[in-house]
Amino acid sequence: MTSIFRSKVMKREGYESMGVKTRFKRREFLKMTGGIGSLVGAGLILGTPPVWAQEENPPERPKTNLDDVLSVPKTKYSLPGLFPGKIVEVHNPKAMKEEQFVAGIIQEMFQKGIQELTGKSLKKSFSLFFDKHDIVGIKVNPVGAGLISTRLEVVDAVIDWLVKGGISRKNIVIWDRMDYMLTDSGFTSDRYPGISIEGLQTMDSEVFEGKEKEKISSLDERGRHVSEANFDLDVYYWVDVEGPKDPVYLNQHVFNGKYSYFGNLLTKKITKIINIPVFKNCGNGISIATKNIGYGAICNTNRLHKPLFFDVCVDVLAFPVIRDRLVLNIADGLRAQYEGGPGPAAKFAYKYNRLFFATDPFAMDMVSHDLLVAKRKSMNIQVNEHPRYTEYLRYAQRLGLGVADTEKIEHLKV
Amino acid sequence: MKKHLCLIGVLFLIFQGQTQTLRLPEDGFFEGWIKSEKMRRFVRANLYDYIDGGAELFLEFGFEDLTIQPYRKGNQEISLEVYRMESGEAALGIYLMKCGLETSLTEIPARNSVDKLQFLVVKNNYFLMINNFKGEDALIPVMISLAQKILEQIPEGTPVRILSLLPQEKLIPGSQRLLRGPLALQSIFTLGEGDILRLKGLIFGVSGRYVSEDGSSHTQIIVAYPNEEEAQAAFLHLRSNLDPYLKVLNRKEHTFQFEDYKKQYGIVSLKAPVMEIKVNLSELPPSSHD
Numbered sequence: 001m002t003s004i005f006r007s008k009v010m011k012r013e014g015y016e017s018m019g020v021k022t023r024f025k026r027r028e029f030l031k032m033t034g035g036i037g038s039l040v041g042a043g044l045i046l047g048t049p050p051v052w053a054q055e056e057n058p059p060e061r062p063k064t065n066l067d068d069v070l071s072v073p074k075t076k077y078s079l080p081g082l083f084p085g086k087i088v089e090v091h092n093p094k095a096m097k098e099e100q101f102v103a104g105i106i107q108e109m110f111q112k113g114i115q116e117l118t119g120k121s122l123k124k125s126f127s128l129f130f131d132k133h134d135i136v137g138i139k140v141n142p143v144g145a146g147l148i149s150t151r152l153e154v155v156d157a158v159i160d161w162l163v164k165g166g167i168s169r170k171n172i173v174i175w176d177r178m179d180y181m182l183t184d185s186g187f188t189s190d191r192y193p194g195i196s197i198e199g200l201q202t203m204d205s206e207v208f209e210g211k212e213k214e215k216i217s218s219l220d221e222r223g224r225h226v227s228e229a230n231f232d233l234d235v236y237y238w239v240d241v242e243g244p245k246d247p248v249y250l251n252q253h254v255f256n257g258k259y260s261y262f263g264n265l266l267t268k269k270i271t272k273i274i275n276i277p278v279f280k281n282c283g284n285g286i287s288i289a290t291k292n293i294g295y296g297a298i299c300n301t302n303r304l305h306k307p308l309f310f311d312v313c314v315d316v317l318a319f320p321v322i323r324d325r326l327v328l329n330i331a332d333g334l335r336a337q338y339e340g341g342p343g344p345a346a347k348f349a350y351k352y353n354r355l356f357f358a359t360d361p362f363a364m365d366m367v368s369h370d371l372l373v374a375k376r377k378s379m380n381i382q383v384n385e386h387p388r389y390t391e392y393l394r395y396a397q398r399l400g401l402g403v404a405d406t407e408k409i410e411h412l413k414v
Numbered sequence: 415m416k417k418h419l420c421l422i423g424v425l426f427l428i429f430q431g432q433t434q435t436l437r438l439p440e441d442g443f444f445e446g447w448i449k450s451e452k453m454r455r456f457v458r459a460n461l462y463d464y465i466d467g468g469a470e471l472f473l474e475f476g477f478e479d480l481t482i483q484p485y486r487k488g489n490q491e492i493s494l495e496v497y498r499m500e501s502g503e504a505a506l507g508i509y510l511m512k513c514g515l516e517t518s519l520t521e522i523p524a525r526n527s528v529d530k531l532q533f534l535v536v537k538n539n540y541f542l543m544i545n546n547f548k549g550e551d552a553l554i555p556v557m558i559s560l561a562q563k564i565l566e567q568i569p570e571g572t573p574v575r576i577l578s579l580l581p582q583e584k585l586i587p588g589s590q591r592l593l594r595g596p597l598a599l600q601s602i603f604t605l606g607e608g609d610i611l612r613l614k615g616l617i618f619g620v621s622g623r624y625v626s627e628d629g630s631s632h633t634q635i636i637v638a639y640p641n642e643e644e645a646q647a648a649f650l651h652l653r654s655n656l657d658p659y660l661k662v663l664n665r666k667e668h669t670f671q672f673e674d675y676k677k678q679y680g681i682v683s684l685k686a687p688v689m690e691i692k693v694n695l696s697e698l699p700p701s702s703h704d
Binding site for chain 1: 530531600602603623659675
């Protein structure tokens with residue numbers, strides 16, 4: 001037996017988080033090992049960049065309705081937000097002790113990060129972004145429950161800040177696209193009393209795992225998805241690409257036409273968004289700030305992977321419902337993942353003990369991309385650094401949504 | 415004579431049958447462990463049903479079929495996945511793409527990379543995965559036993575020699591990869607769109623990373639084509655359809671050099687039927703060919 005099974009990592013049993021013990025369930029495992037079954041989920045939800053390379057003649061960029069929204073006047077909160085091109089990296093090697101996350105240290109890291117980003121105290125920083133009447137949606141990333149999902153301790157620090165600022169717990173929503181993933185990763189009403197936990201949609205997870213069933217529980221007698229009503233038919237990202245007309249696709253994507261609707265939660269309820277993605281790769285690219293929102297705020301996304309992929313992370317964020325409400329991004333790099341992403345891969349997860357703060361998600365992604373490339377190289381991973389993997393960030397810069405030029409990005413380390 | 419041919423034919427079919435269907439370990443292969451669900455099998459046409467988003471890479475390397483069998487003891491569960499690939503090269507290609515830095519167990523009589531959650535094993539034309547759903551230490555001996563019982567049925571096969579195309583000097587250990595199409599190539603370097611090296615899903619190439627003179631590293635890709643004509647055609651196709659981010663600095667009949675988007679350099683050389691490509695070079699290499 002080699003020594004790996006004697007290592008501390010190998011001795012852990014599941015992952016602990018503030019008393020919430022997260023055991024791997026079969027479903028999570030299939031997505032966690034970064035191996036084969038993992039892609040049952042990861043590929044569908046999160047996209048698979050390799051499809052780009054398969055075409056002898058790559059398809060032309062399809063038409064979208066983006067022009068309709070670009071002319072909408074911006075607000076003071078519009079992306080790139082109050083601090084364009086600024087990103088703060090907070091490192092504390094004590095944030096993880098053994099495999100445990102130390103809440104007190106993470107709280108300190110959060111405080112430092114916000115203060116360094118704004119140049120103000122926590123209390124004054126709150127007033128920069130919110131007022132006490134705001135309904136704040138905290139977008140987490142629950143993929144890879146317990147391994148690389150957004151840590152509850154980070155969300156705790158954010159909630160504590162919001163509540164101290166005067167926002168009622170009932171006006172805080174922890175959200176993601178998939179309801180069951182929130183539960184799996186510990187975001188439950190028991191853990192967060194008084195706070196809403198909302199998935200934009202539900203899904204039959206057995207079908208998601210590839211099991212054949214006569215009746216898909218997420219579809220009604222007419223074959224329509226039971227979560228249809230959760231999406232706003234008046235606010236949509238239209239792309240001239242049809243979604244597949246099969247019930248398996250519908251189970252995961254709610255609709256399958258040319259429209260990707262935004263969730264009602266975003267269009268009718270939330271007034272501000274705090275984005276808390278996880279620090280991880282996505283093939284040769286990354287899946288951090290912009291992808292957490294770009295593929296998390298709308299339905300019917302799988303049809304978009306092939307023709308648009310990372311550009312979706314720009315287009316969706318250009319819609320006022322996101323552009324004018326996404327005021328803060330906090331990348332959870334306490335435990336990060338350098339390979340096998342965007343699905344979880346335990347073999348490639350590592351203690352990083354960092355949190356990143358920015359109002360500008362595109363600057364955050366650019367800095368994060370470079371950091372992950374360096375990490376991948378250091379771990380002997382073959383890295384393809386072709387500009388196509390960051391082209392979407394320059395596209396965002398051209399639209400005035402963020403800063404991608406590294407010479408204009410201010411990267412502070414605390 | 416006809417009788418002998420028939421006998422050879424029957425033996426061939428029997429042999430083929432044995433290689434296509436391994437006997438999955440029965441109930442009790444390890445004390446208390448039984449099959450927990452019906453075995454599932456996937457072939458090329460429905461592999462997408464199991465690996466949506468990842469099937470393409472298996473198909474590119476040469477996938478034949480997949481057999482999945484979960485086992486349980488009480489509330490403990492492990493799962494065996496047996497991927498039968500076209501050849502040893504195909505199985506090794508997938509394994510190298512998946513294994514990361516190899517951490518091996520000597521108890522497993524084949525090349526393997528393991529962690530507590532998952533064993534990856536390659537032998538002959540088979541690629542095995544054994545999943546430990548809860549990551550329990552106690553299940554590791556069960557996983558080893560399961561691997562052993564499958565591996566003892568798989569003949570050694572013809573050793574995969576294609577990696578020997580790579581020069582050994584200054585080769586970074588663990589950096590070797592196989593490629594058989596654009597998906598595998600994409601993880602290494604973008605030379606152009608589509609099947610830019612004209613591998614046609616048939617020809618294997620190899621790649622490895624090397625320590626450069628200045629201490630940095632570069633990548634070498636080598637493809638040995640079946641004949642000079644195919645190599646020449648591939649070379650011309652690459653030169654004519656080179657990724658627009660790569661700027662050709664000079665070209666001769668059988669070689670050309672380029673500068674990439676990071677101000678690093680690359681060189682493509684045809685020594686038919688072999689095409690050699692070096693990328694991520696920190697200095698412009700001398701163009702000795704031609």
